Amino acid sequence: MRLIQFETPQGSRKVGKIRGWDIEVIPHASSVRELALAAIRTGEPLERHVHALGIEGHEDYRIVLSEGRVLPPLDHADHAHCLVSGSGLTHLGSASTRDSMHRGAGRRETGPSDAMRLFKSGMAGGRPAEGQAGIATGWFYKGDGAIVVRPGAAIPVPDFADDAGEEPELAGLYVIGDDGAPYRIGFAIGNEFADHGTEGKNYLYLAHSKLGYCSFGPELYVGALPATLIGMSRIRREGRVIWEREFISGQDHMSHSIENLEYHHFKYNQFLRPGDVHVHFFGAPALSFADGVHIQSGDTFEISIPEFGEPLTNAVTSSRPRVAMNGVAVL
Template sequence: MRLIQCDHQGQVRAALVENEKQVRLLDADTLTLARRAIGRGKPLEDVVASALTETRLDYQQLIDEKHLLLPLTHPDPAHCLVTGTGLTHLGSADTRSAMHAKAQADDAELTDSMRMFKLGVENGKPAAGETGAQPEWFYKGDGGCVVAPEAEIPVPGFAEDAGEEPELAGLYVIGDDGTPWRVGFAIGNEFSDHVTERFNYLWLAHSKLRACSFGPELLVGELPSHLEGTSRIVRDGETLWEKPFLTGEANMAHSLANLEHHHFKYANFRRPGDVHVHFFGTATLSFADGIRTREGDRFEIALADFGRPLRNALRFEAVTSATVEIPSL
């Protein structure tokens, strides 16, 4: 089952994707449906089935008229936390062997990044009931940093780079008792400043404070363990760069359960009513192939199991030399 959200007559409404051309409107938004499922103790699929209306909408028309929204939102962006984990994937097929070879080196020869990767390879998929290795973790912002599918991703004037990161995103709602509930998964473009990160890995936190996007569709239910996708950059109507990528647990050093545990083990991430968007990491970057993006470039990230691709164009904001001056009260 796959869901979207759209602006329907001025209201945020969820819709069931019936096929690539048509969606069927539901009687509420995704967050309301998730809360309904939690309160009733029923699977989200059952709640969706009972929330169907007779209204069907043209999928492409929603896109053309800019009514397509993120598949899960909170009415107050401050109550949506956007985070992620890195160094979680084994790498694409052509680089996996090399990564494993480096991970066998003595600890004294490893960079901090490779040590972190090695921890995941060795203990990122613990047995049920056991705690595995902590992953790298980062904060991106609240719901205000996320742009809808088909919308432009803003690039701040001080940015050194504007690069895509194709990955899975887990979408969660925190129940009234503080229990995190997984609503589903979506295609994500975590989007980072790789030049800033490359200068010094301690600037990773700065490099992640950028906009991002996920969707357009929310996959409800079990996630396939092996997923093959394509990441593409389109410039002036032509494909500038394209590369396949692998994701899903079969292609990851960490299990999803381990990544979720190390995020939600913190009590402040279990605040009732909050929405969480958590990116699970990537293995494919155009930046690694020397690509530098520019105004108007469009990212297209596709995974067949997730329906329509996630597409966003770039919009570079004006460069300003002004510093942020903070007045005293």
């Protein structure tokens, strides 16, 4: 089952099931979060809960997409109660890229970089037996719900950024139940987006490079994740494809199991506040930055995985930070 959140032409929120180009509108539902919490309280799977609610109408998916009315497939009315984070070095493609980045700028490391060592440790210990914890991988914080850009909208790039690059990833979507336990709702295509230029100066700048906007969707994939997922990442400039690469993801092509990555995120009690929403990125298998592509304002990213429905598309646009140098007042 695939779900979307969208707005009507009048601005009200709706949730729908995707069937081809038809959106089957779910009655009395304005958010996936509400649907998930209701399913948790009744003790039934989300898909069964949604099917039991029936259909109250239909919308043309093509029109909703073309008019920019698709919302991220999971959100919270209060941005502060949506945490966006991620795990890195889970795919060989990103590990190789970061190995090269962390050796750059005249550094003289011999042997594997910290990035490659962490990736290899995941290959050895990132898939523990059921009920056991494996080795942890990199973790990063991106921001709260305010940094999520809806599918089809432009991703702002601040003028202080050294780079702006896509990161095509799987995103896990979660809600914390009334009992303080995390519940996985499903998965979505994600563009985690990062400033690889800043990270390339020094790997300790990775935390800076990850703070910024991102996007995921347009659809929420509910159900068991296929072990192999083959997708395509493209960049268009003035309507012309300037870069594209097929990528392979899914648990069979990752150094960690999904369950291990989830454990190492939700093992921290501060992430278990009832009602909160979590969006967690699982790592990128391919990056245009590795091929020397430099993004310009107006370029458009397109990331597609057939099992997840329609592609995730976002342009990029330049922006200015709200606080300038010496812009902090002293009380």
